[in-house]
Amino acid sequence: MMQLHIVDETSPLKAVVLGTAESCGPTPTVEEAYDPKSLEHILAGTYPKEADMVKEMHAFAKVFEKHGVEVFRPSILKDCNQIFSRDIAFVIEDKLFHSNILPDREKEFEAIQYILDKIDPNKIIRPPEEVHIEGGDVMPWNDYIFIGTYTGEDYPDYITARTNKEAVDYIREQFPNKKVKSFELRKSNTIAKENALHLDCCFQPIGKNKAILHKNGFLVEEEYQWLVDYFGKENIFEITKDEMYHMFSNVFSISPEVVVSEKNFTRLNHWLRAQGFTVEEIPYAEIAKQEGLLRCSTLPLIRA
Structure with a gap:
């Protein structure tokens, strides 16, 4: 059995x-676009090609192998976008939560069944139907669980709003010993630079006490300020609207010392190295066109 x-x-x-x-x-057709960034590229004729994305993911897998990480891949479903495994499930402590995702993505979860078979079934949890939640909005951080959400009354109007108030309450009930802290995110169905699809599109902790942050991704200034105070201004890399659009906050940590980043993120990668991180740079710019990057493509199961 695998111990998550x-x-x-x-x-x-x-x-x-x-x-x-x-x-x-x-x-995808214009009607099938789930987010404004994919829509932009569909309209411009620059939507990424499968061969290029396969190459980028292969580079990511190579980095994991180099660092001795056990890598599982989903079973391949024909004509199905299975890049963003972070959306379909997430792990907190020793439990795997099956996200209530857009219904036509349900088969993506079935494609990881052979991995789920290695886990105690009592540790695999499907939240009730009214709980909308995706892994990109969920970040365990020691005593805390950070959750990105949108609780405006117009929530149903946003295909980009993926985690609701019920989800925050639900996670709080599941982990009474943790402090669950939620953050209201800015949503737009049409303007990619004004849309924080998930919390990891505008914030991510790195190392032991540092973070990447984008102020405009947060609707409530006090909530953004809470993060600044928690991590300390000197430990934060603040990204611009343009950098958020290119997914600068969506890097991925293999350890407190090693961060996988996109090779074009020059300003960020320079800062990371100056802070003492080892930066594993890979090409991921084609996948980024779908408003998802390195963290979105991973579903971590075990960290030491």
Whole structure:
């Protein structure tokens, strides 16, 4: 049996599900776009090609192998985009939560069944139907669980609003010993630079006490300020609207010392190295066109 264990975002990674870009299907139609960034690229004729995305994910897998991480890949479904495994499930402590995702993505969860079979079934939890939650909005951080949400009355109008108030209450009930802290995110169905699809699109802890942050991703200034105070201004890399659009906050930590980043993130990668991190740079710019990057493509199962 596999013993799941995730209490933060950066402890040394032992096992992870990395999505796959194989057989990801034709370019979606305008009606099928789930987010404004994909829509932009569909309209411009620059939507990423499968072969390029397969290559980028292969580079990511190589980095995991180099660092001795056990990598699982989903079973390949024909013509199905299975890149973003973070959306379909997430682990907190020793429990795996099956996200209530957009209904037509349910088969993506079935494609990791062979991995789930290695886990105690009592540790696999499906939240009730009214709980909308995706892994990109959930970040365990020691005593805390940070959750991105949107609780406006117009929540149903936003296909980009993925985690609701019921989800925050639900996680609070599941982990009474943790402090659950939620953050209201800015949503837009049409303007990519004004849309924080998930919490990890505008914030991510790295190392032991540092963070990448984008102020405009947060609707409530006090909530943004809470993070600044918690991590300390000197430990924060504040990204611009343009950098948020290119997914600068969506890097991925293999350990407190090692961060996987996109090779074009020059300003960020320079800062990370200046802070003493080892930066594993890989090409991921094509996948980024779908408003998801490195953290979105991973589902960590075990961190030491």
